[in-house]
Amino acid sequence: xxxxxxxxxxxxxxxxxxxxxxxxxxxxxxxxxxxxxxxxxxxxxxxxxxxxxxxxxxxxxxxxxxxxxxxxxxxxxxxxxxxxxxxxxxxxxxxxxxxxxxxxxxxxxxxxxxxxxxxxxxxxxxxxxxxxxxxxxxxxxxxxxxxxxxxxxxxxxxxxxxxxxxxxxxxxxxxxxxxxxxxxxxxxxxxxxxxxxxxxxxxxxxxxxxxxxxxxxxxxxxxxxxxxxxxxxxxxxxxxxxxxxxxxxxxxxxxxxxxxxxxxxxxxxxxxxxxxxxxxxxxxxxxxxxx
Amino acid sequence: xxxxxxxxxxxxxxxxxxxxxxxxxxxxxxxxxxxxxxxxxxxxxxxxxxxxxxxxxxxxxxxxxxxxxxxxxxxxxxxxxxxxxxxxxxxxxxxxxxxxxxxxxxxxxxxxxxxxxxxxxxxxxxxxxxxxxxxxxxxxxxxxxxxxxxxxxxxxxxxxxxxxxxxxxxxxxxxxxxxxxxxxxxxxxxxxxxxxxxxxxxxxxxxxxxxxxxxxxxxxxxxxxxxxxxxxxxxxxxxxxxxxxxxxxxxxxxxxxxxxxxxxxxxxxxxxxxxxxxxxxxxxxxxxxxxxx
Amino acid sequence: xxxxxxxxxxxxxxxxxxxxxxxxxxxxxxxxxxxxxxxxxxxxxxxxxxxxxxxxxxxxxxxxxxxxxxxxxxxxxxxxxxxxxxxxxxxxxxxxxxxxxxxxxxxxxxxxxxxxxxxxxxxxxxxxxxxxxxxxxxxxxxxxxxxxxxxxxxxxxxxxxxxxxxxxxxxxxxxxxxxxxxxxxxxxxxxxxxxxxxxxxxxxxxxxxxxxxxxxxxxxxxxxxxxxxxxxxxxxxxxxxxxxxxxxxx
Numbered sequence: 001x002x003x004x005x006x007x008x009x010x011x012x013x014x015x016x017x018x019x020x021x022x023x024x025x026x027x028x029x030x031x032x033x034x035x036x037x038x039x040x041x042x043x044x045x046x047x048x049x050x051x052x053x054x055x056x057x058x059x060x061x062x063x064x065x066x067x068x069x070x071x072x073x074x075x076x077x078x079x080x081x082x083x084x085x086x087x088x089x090x091x092x093x094x095x096x097x098x099x100x101x102x103x104x105x106x107x108x109x110x111x112x113x114x115x116x117x118x119x120x121x122x123x124x125x126x127x128x129x130x131x132x133x134x135x136x137x138x139x140x141x142x143x144x145x146x147x148x149x150x151x152x153x154x155x156x157x158x159x160x161x162x163x164x165x166x167x168x169x170x171x172x173x174x175x176x177x178x179x180x181x182x183x184x185x186x187x188x189x190x191x192x193x194x195x196x197x198x199x200x201x202x203x204x205x206x207x208x209x210x211x212x213x214x215x216x217x218x219x220x221x222x223x224x225x226x227x228x229x230x231x232x233x234x235x236x237x238x239x240x241x242x243x244x245x246x247x248x249x250x251x252x253x254x255x256x257x258x259x260x261x262x263x264x265x266x267x268x269x270x271x272x273x274x275x276x277x278x279x280x281x282x283x284x285x286x287x288x289x290x291x
Numbered sequence: 292x293x294x295x296x297x298x299x300x301x302x303x304x305x306x307x308x309x310x311x312x313x314x315x316x317x318x319x320x321x322x323x324x325x326x327x328x329x330x331x332x333x334x335x336x337x338x339x340x341x342x343x344x345x346x347x348x349x350x351x352x353x354x355x356x357x358x359x360x361x362x363x364x365x366x367x368x369x370x371x372x373x374x375x376x377x378x379x380x381x382x383x384x385x386x387x388x389x390x391x392x393x394x395x396x397x398x399x400x401x402x403x404x405x406x407x408x409x410x411x412x413x414x415x416x417x418x419x420x421x422x423x424x425x426x427x428x429x430x431x432x433x434x435x436x437x438x439x440x441x442x443x444x445x446x447x448x449x450x451x452x453x454x455x456x457x458x459x460x461x462x463x464x465x466x467x468x469x470x471x472x473x474x475x476x477x478x479x480x481x482x483x484x485x486x487x488x489x490x491x492x493x494x495x496x497x498x499x500x501x502x503x504x505x506x507x508x509x510x511x512x513x514x515x516x517x518x519x520x521x522x523x524x525x526x527x528x529x530x531x532x533x534x535x536x537x538x539x540x541x542x543x544x545x546x547x548x549x550x551x552x553x554x555x556x557x558x559x560x561x562x563x564x565x566x567x568x569x570x571x572x573x574x575x576x577x578x579x580x581x582x583x584x
Numbered sequence: 585x586x587x588x589x590x591x592x593x594x595x596x597x598x599x600x601x602x603x604x605x606x607x608x609x610x611x612x613x614x615x616x617x618x619x620x621x622x623x624x625x626x627x628x629x630x631x632x633x634x635x636x637x638x639x640x641x642x643x644x645x646x647x648x649x650x651x652x653x654x655x656x657x658x659x660x661x662x663x664x665x666x667x668x669x670x671x672x673x674x675x676x677x678x679x680x681x682x683x684x685x686x687x688x689x690x691x692x693x694x695x696x697x698x699x700x701x702x703x704x705x706x707x708x709x710x711x712x713x714x715x716x717x718x719x720x721x722x723x724x725x726x727x728x729x730x731x732x733x734x735x736x737x738x739x740x741x742x743x744x745x746x747x748x749x750x751x752x753x754x755x756x757x758x759x760x761x762x763x764x765x766x767x768x769x770x771x772x773x774x775x776x777x778x779x780x781x782x783x784x785x786x787x788x789x790x791x792x793x794x795x796x797x798x799x800x801x802x803x804x805x806x807x808x809x810x811x812x813x814x815x816x817x818x819x820x821x822x823x824x825x826x827x828x829x830x831x832x833x834x
């Protein structure tokens with residue numbers, strides 16, 4: 001009998017560990033929302049969300065420039081990263097011989113392991129001066145941030161896309177080759193479309209990483225809180241806004257920074273729900289096909 | 292009606308499929324080389340620029356003039372503290388959750404919820420963890436600006452990483468092993484401890500290392516929790532400044548670029564060394580297991 | 585006349601010697617069946633005929649395979665073009681996750697045909713000759729994955745037929761199908777041999793007797809016996825053949 005009481009005890013303890021992360025999520029949400037709430041309630045939700053001016057000294061808190069800033073750097077990063085990472089993923093999954101594949105895998109893993117501040121520092125010392133001398137201005141810009149973010153999200157998109165390319169059944173490849181298709185035709189017309197849901201998931205995950213990145217962006221973006229006029233203009237993102245001012249914020253300013261966090265949190269949740277939806281829909285399609 | 296052959300000749304396609312294949316092969320190889328080059332340039336640049344500062348004195352002495360000169364000893368200790376706290380707390384929680392999900396739960400709602408929870412936790416931007424750590428650990432729990440507060444925040448960040456890898460590893464343990472153990476009259480927990488965990492150890496270690504690398508590289512999540520002091524923390528309630536945060540401060544406040552390069556190089560070398568050593572050990576462990584069978 | 589023939593063919597995967605001195609002539613507009621127990625090399629032989637084995641890195645071979653009088657392993661032979669001439673139907677129906685129409689159109693499109701009217705006609709013709717037109721004509725734009733296994737296999741045959749190959753290789757095309765679907769495909773084969781040369785690997789000896797004109801019996805990577813189907817089954821010359829066809833092993 002002791003055995004079964006012991007088993008039940010162990011099972012309950014394990015259940016608690018399993019539910020711990022759910023508990024933490026609710027805790028995080030509670031604390032962020034509670035602290036951010038006054039900025040929505042007292043200052044006004046739309047005034048906060050759509051306000052064009054951020055001036056904490058005069059208690060003016062409009063985050064719209066930062067929302068635009070986050071979107072700009074993220075999309076510019078995707079623009080650079082998506083083509084390169086898809087080509088690289090296809091190269092590794094479909095084209096490269098085994099030894100090159102084995103060589104590139106740790107390369108991608110190492111890229112993913114480099115601390116983000118190191119990327120930011122590299123951007124500060126190498127990319128920003130190049131942008132300054134080539135295109136003028138200070139060099140702190142959407143352009144520089146986009147390049148650094150693109151490098152940072154490469155490994156995410158590459159590894160997720162590669163996994164979904166590999167998951168395409170071999171029978172599709174055989175059928176296509178059997179009809180006299182070339183490797184590239186098979187990739188373009190059969191394998192890539194079949195892997196597309198997974199690839200989209202990878203891109204969205206990369207997007208999430210780009211939106212959420214903080215210090216690397218601060219180091220190269222210039223951090224001026226205005227809607228940027230060109231791709232070489234400085235920009236401030238939602239994340240930078242929090243990190244730059246949290247150290248000295250008090251009162252409503254403190255709440256406004258938490259509210260910035262709330263917006264960030266909601267954006268990330270929406271992206272996460274989209275990836276889940278894509279994956280579930282994809283699985284259902286395949287399931288329907290096995291009838 | 293034309294035969295396929297005639298029709299192919301008639302349409303005389305703009306570019307033969309063989310030509311486009313050749314062009315794409317070049318493009319693919321180029322993309323692989325470019326990715327490799329990015330890595331080499333970044334690591335090469337940091338290491339070469341940082342090398343002149345890398346000596347025992349730099350590693351073992353205190354910073355002078357808030358980092359203008361001197362070394363990074365307190366930062367190394369701070370990094371060790373926060374990372375150790377993170378791993379010690381996150382590992383049992385994550386592995387326990389993974390065991391529950393892969394061995395104890397009947398597949399259903401709870402599995403989906405826990406997995407989705409891990410996904411959410413893994414996707415939350417680090418700056419939000421920073422806000423949470425400040426409000427919860429530093430202020431509400433009154434742990435103050437300390438390496439303990441920083442370590443706890445990093446534990447939460449490392450949790451989903453370790454969980455996800457551990458779960459995959461545990462559920463890929465062949466059911467043959469489990470059946471063998473149950474067949475001998477072992478209980479579930481005996482089977483978990485005696486058969487499943489030993490078989491899954493390499494994967495679990497990989498997960499822990501991935502979590503550890505995430506913790507040791509993180510600056511944004513701890514910047515409001517550790518106090519950013521440049522003194523060496525003795526107790527876990529002392530404030531500190533981990534290496535990534537030190538690099539950030541040195542670089543953005545323009546304190547000393549030479550010391551910033553040194554710090555960046557140390558950070559890169561640590562992360563690379565951890566990754567390579569673990570990969571090597573895990574491979575060896577797996578070979579040993581195979582050999583004995 | 586022999587459409588395709590192998591001469592002293594030896595095949596290796598790495599160090600493993602899979603096929604030993606295989607000599608086989610497969611006449612035009614006829615069905616040649618390859619039979620034998622699992623692992624005897626009959627599928628490997630089939631895949632050598634359109635160079636599908638090239639996809640396996642450790643594959644290498646000695647000897648010759650001729651299509652008409654071209655040696656297909658010759659350096660100047662274009663594999664892509666070869667596979668267009670020698671089509672293949674696989675063991676498990678491997679329709680693409682595309683619409684029924686696009687599955688059949690795929691082969692035409694990859695070979696550069698872009699005349700939509702022509703493709704439309706050709707798809708219809710191919711589906712008709714694969715005896716599946718009536719079942720799918722109202723749902724050509726639906727996913728092929730929604731069809732039954734037997735329908736998918738006939739769709740794969742249509743896909744192969746559409747590009748007008750000269751030879752069709754079939755690798756146990758009915759092994760995953762129910763008896764009724766199997767019979768449909770067997771009927772189809774006897775129709776198709778009027779236009780194509782067919783080589784089929786089968787586990788099912790009744791199937792070999794029902795559809796094929798000549799049969800080759802493989803054992804341990806060698807051809808033990810080869811001849812007109814009726815003769816081989818009724819009056820086998822080799823003891824091993826008799827043992828196999830009477831079900832004593834395999």
